[in-house]
Amino acid sequence: MTDMEIIPGENNSQLALTTPETQPIKRRKKKSMVWEYFTIENVSAGCRRAYCKRCKQSFAYSTGSKVAGTSHLKRHIAKGTCPSRSRGQDNSTLTPYNTKMGGSEPPKRRYRSPSTPFIPYEQDRCRHEIARMIIMHDYPLHMVEHPGFIAFVQNLQPQFDKMSFNTVQGDCVATYLREKQSLMKFIEGIPGRFCLTLDMWSSNLTLGYVFITGHFVDMDWKLHRRVFNVIMEPYPDSHSALSHAVAACLSDWSLEGKLFSLTFNHPLSEVGLENLRPLLCVKNPLILNGQLLVRNCIAHTMSSMAKDVLGAGEEIIKKIRDSVKYVKMSESHEDKFVQVKNQLQVPSEKSLFLDNQTQWNTTYQMLAAASELKEVFDCLDSYDPDYKLAPSMEDWKLAETLCSFLKPLFDAVSITTATSQPTAITLFHEVWRIHADLGRSTTSEDPFISNLAKSMLEKIDNYWKECSLVLAIAVVMDPRFKMKLVEFSFTKVYGEDAATHIKTVDDGVHELFLEYMSLPLPLTPTYAEEGNAGDNGKTDGSHQGNLLSDHGLTDFDVYIMETSSQQMKSELDQYLEESLLPRVQEFDVLGWWKVNKMKYPTLSKMARDILSIRLSAVAPDSIFDITEKRLDEYRSSLRPETVEALICAKDWLHYGDSEVSNALVKMEF
Numbered sequence: 001m002t003d004m005e006i007i008p009g010e011n012n013s014q015l016a017l018t019t020p021e022t023q024p025i026k027r028r029k030k031k032s033m034v035w036e037y038f039t040i041e042n043v044s045a046g047c048r049r050a051y052c053k054r055c056k057q058s059f060a061y062s063t064g065s066k067v068a069g070t071s072h073l074k075r076h077i078a079k080g081t082c083p084s085r086s087r088g089q090d091n092s093t094l095t096p097y098n099t100k101m102g103g104s105e106p107p108k109r110r111y112r113s114p115s116t117p118f119i120p121y122e123q124d125r126c127r128h129e130i131a132r133m134i135i136m137h138d139y140p141l142h143m144v145e146h147p148g149f150i151a152f153v154q155n156l157q158p159q160f161d162k163m164s165f166n167t168v169q170g171d172c173v174a175t176y177l178r179e180k181q182s183l184m185k186f187i188e189g190i191p192g193r194f195c196l197t198l199d200m201w202s203s204n205l206t207l208g209y210v211f212i213t214g215h216f217v218d219m220d221w222k223l224h225r226r227v228f229n230v231i232m233e234p235y236p237d238s239h240s241a242l243s244h245a246v247a248a249c250l251s252d253w254s255l256e257g258k259l260f261s262l263t264f265n266h267p268l269s270e271v272g273l274e275n276l277r278p279l280l281c282v283k284n285p286l287i288l289n290g291q292l293l294v295r296n297c298i299a300h301t302m303s304s305m306a307k308d309v310l311g312a313g314e315e316i317i318k319k320i321r322d323s324v325k326y327v328k329m330s331e332s333h334e335d336k337f338v339q340v341k342n343q344l345q346v347p348s349e350k351s352l353f354l355d356n357q358t359q360w361n362t363t364y365q366m367l368a369a370a371s372e373l374k375e376v377f378d379c380l381d382s383y384d385p386d387y388k389l390a391p392s393m394e395d396w397k398l399a400e401t402l403c404s405f406l407k408p409l410f411d412a413v414s415i416t417t418a419t420s421q422p423t424a425i426t427l428f429h430e431v432w433r434i435h436a437d438l439g440r441s442t443t444s445e446d447p448f449i450s451n452l453a454k455s456m457l458e459k460i461d462n463y464w465k466e467c468s469l470v471l472a473i474a475v476v477m478d479p480r481f482k483m484k485l486v487e488f489s490f491t492k493v494y495g496e497d498a499a500t501h502i503k504t505v506d507d508g509v510h511e512l513f514l515e516y517m518s519l520p521l522p523l524t525p526t527y528a529e530e531g532n533a534g535d536n537g538k539t540d541g542s543h544q545g546n547l548l549s550d551h552g553l554t555d556f557d558v559y560i561m562e563t564s565s566q567q568m569k570s571e572l573d574q575y576l577e578e579s580l581l582p583r584v585q586e587f588d589v590l591g592w593w594k595v596n597k598m599k600y601p602t603l604s605k606m607a608r609d610i611l612s613i614r615l616s617a618v619a620p621d622s623i624f625d626i627t628e629k630r631l632d633e634y635r636s637s638l639r640p641e642t643v644e645a646l647i648c649a650k651d652w653l654h655y656g657d658s659e660v661s662n663a664l665v666k667m668e669f
Contacts, residue, residue, distance in 0.1 A: 034073040055082050121159050130163070131171035135649045140634055141642075144168045169642055176645035179652040183226060187253065190216050192608045193260035193281060196228075196249065197617040198242055200266040203631040208236025209643065210245040211619070214253075217608045221594035223420055225614075227651040228253055232640035242266060243275035250279065257281050260609045261470070265297035265617045283515055288508045291470040297617040298427060299416060301463045302409045303626050305456045306360040309409075310626075312452050313402040316395050317363065320370050323377055323389045324352050336384045341376045348372035361413075361624040364406040371399050401449065405456070408434045417620040422589060422611040424474035425481070431471065432489040435460050464493070470613060472505045473512070477607040478589050479581045513572045516606045571603050 038050040040061055050061040050073055059076070060068045076082055134141060143149050144163040153160050199211040212229040229252060231245040242264060250256050259281050268276075273293060277285035280292055310317060327337045337352075350369035355362040370377070374396045381387045391399070412430035415423050438460060441453035472486045486505050490498040581592075590611060597604040616623060635643050 034070045034077060037077050038073055052076065052082060057082075121157060123159075123161055126157070126160060127163065127167070127171050128175070131168060131175045132653065134168065135172055135175060135646055136653055138646075138650070141165055141168050141172065141638070172649070173642065173645045176649040179649050183652055184253065187214075187216070190218060192217050192605060192612065193258050194255055195261045195263070195609075195612045195614060196246065196259060197614050198245065198262065198264035198266065199617045199619070199622075199629065200233075200236055200242075200264070201629045201631050202236070203636040204633055205636055207636070208233040208241060209631055209640075210236075210242065211647070212245060212249045213614075213619075214255075215612045215614050217590060217612055221590045221608070223422065223590060223612065226655075227648050230640075230644040230647045232643070236266070239269055239271040240275055242268060242272060243279065246276065246279050261292040261294060261613045263294035263297060263614055263617045265300045268295060282512075283518075284511075287511055287515070288469045288473065289504075291467060292613075294467060294470060294613070294615060296463050296466045297615070298431075298463070298467075299413055299616040299618050299623040301459060302413045303360060303624065305459050306364075306406060306409050307626055308452065308455045308459075309402055309405045310360060310363060312448070313398060316391065316398045317367065317402070319389065319391045319395055320367060320399060321355065323387075323391065324354055324366060324370055326387060326389055327352055327380075328354055333384065333387075337376060337380060340379055340383050341373065344375055344379065346373060346375055358627050359624040360406075360626050361410055364403065364410055367399050367406075368403050371396060371403060398448075405452065408437065413616075413623050416614075416616040416623055422474065422613075424471055424611070424613055424615055425478050425589065427615055428468075428471040428475045428489070429485070431460065431464060432468075432493055435464055436492050467615065468501075469505060469508055471615070473509060474610055474613065476505070476509050476576075477593075477610050479575075479578075479592060480583050480587060482576055482580060484580060510572065512610075513603065513606055516602050571600055575600060575603055 034050075037053050038059075039053060040048050040050055043049050046064045048061045048063075049058045051058050057076070059073055062068065130144065133139065134143070142165050144167075145165060150162055193216075195215045197213045197215065199213070201209040201211060203209065210229075210231045210233055211227065212231065214226050214228045215223065217223055229245070229249045231248055233241040233245060235241060246259075246262065250259060259279055262276060262280070273290075273295070276293055277290070282292065285292070327333050348369075350372050352369055352373065353362075353366060355366040357363065374391075377390050381390055408430070412427065412434065415426045415430065435457070438453045438457040442450050442457060444450045444453065472490075475481050475485050476483055483502075483506065487498070487502055490501050490505075494501050581587075590608070593600075593604045593607045593611075600607075618625070618629070622629060631643070635646070638646075
């Protein structure tokens, strides 16, 4: 729109204006819808203003040859800022972008009229979305009271009512309760047992916060992970801190009698362990030498070993970090580095980056990348005289040694980031291999290597003693390995004493299987589960289907249990005696048990629970941390119930509503 347009009015529709050359020009008629509500008046020489017909408020229109346009006039009408509209004066004619106003033609595309119908403003919906936003992105609750946020939102929607801290806190808790109700409905239909991991966080108020995460397999044999609770413990070092938190979680989610294993990383006395054991659902809490209480988190063990490596190579790591910093902190330095790399034709595809010293994996990756580019660093001073930090050949050799120690740890811990597949099977292989490699390294003639290996071996050996049984049981449940991989690896680790340890695993598997056999039979037959799980178990109008699902054959079930114990016991032996499956890289072990649950009705249930065990107690984004997890100062200032609501709801919203909804549909058939 230009100033070569007529002023809307009663007698000026046919007027013409003259140019400086006094040539008359005919003006086109204004077509914008805003002129149904505004008039243009001359206020001084060369200055015109637009006046609202309803509230008489004036707005800039043109000064000299500059024209303000109509966007601000549209906002005055369409966004509800006109005082007359807010008082309800003829609101029906002020509907934003009404294409039928006053009989005028619909605005053209250049006026950016919306293609969607007008959506009425809903304060409750906005509050709900703000609560979700705060939860999902960890924004502080007080942000709704910040002047910048208030100004931003009211510019988007002037009708938005300001919110207080208490209001948004209540909305976040309400969102948490809605999501919790959906999750509770979901886990009501979980057929197996639950495995919990406990991660103790500290705070600047010396309070402990126990993050309790549940791991379980659903009706479709898919593995799930959910944060169940965040429970504040005022005395985190007490004997009862963890047992109190676990008991509260079991009660909160109605999981009494369904807890299969516990994994935690918090130091615990024998009294504390004895407080936890009764919470397990197994009849013999000392089964598998009590290793269903996994008290040695794999992530923490590997991080402790990584700290040994980083400490031993502290000086060379600093040299390499300074060299990387020199290159990365200046664009000109980085350009010269790339130039040298290209001239030397170094084949490495890795890029330099500075490490985050609170996560040991970044230091390993920095060393690995720099080592591959060591030739570039060696020649860089020829192109850049200011570079004086080049490590020596001995330094690079030591860096490669550090990487050789860190890589197996990095590979092992990376496995635990998988949340949709069992990880214990792969971890078994990684852990015993690390154990064996470190054992050989202790005999190295290089004192640096042998001393570092001895320090690391002590820690992995302690982990192996406390967790090897539960790792081995998981391997037995993989039809590609069964007892064969246990026999092979134990021979490597224990040598002549391997037979004793192999027998311990075999006895543990059979003892656990006997416990599953002793479960009430109506809980274990496959037909009972299948009848509730899907359409395959239903026959419309079938009396036979009703017969199998009622209690009319309870006595028959007891008879089968009493007379078929030997037959059911052979289910495990039959599985172990069958030949191994071919090893393939992409193998869904849970999917295999889903397909074979009819063949192994009891053993498949045992496999489902065993494969749910998690060996890491920390969240996937914290597995490489070498510092204690601490609740930040802001969250420490909130009520414990609010902290739990924010953290749990964020986890549940991450998975979305569709996954729970789909699972609920499956359970209804």
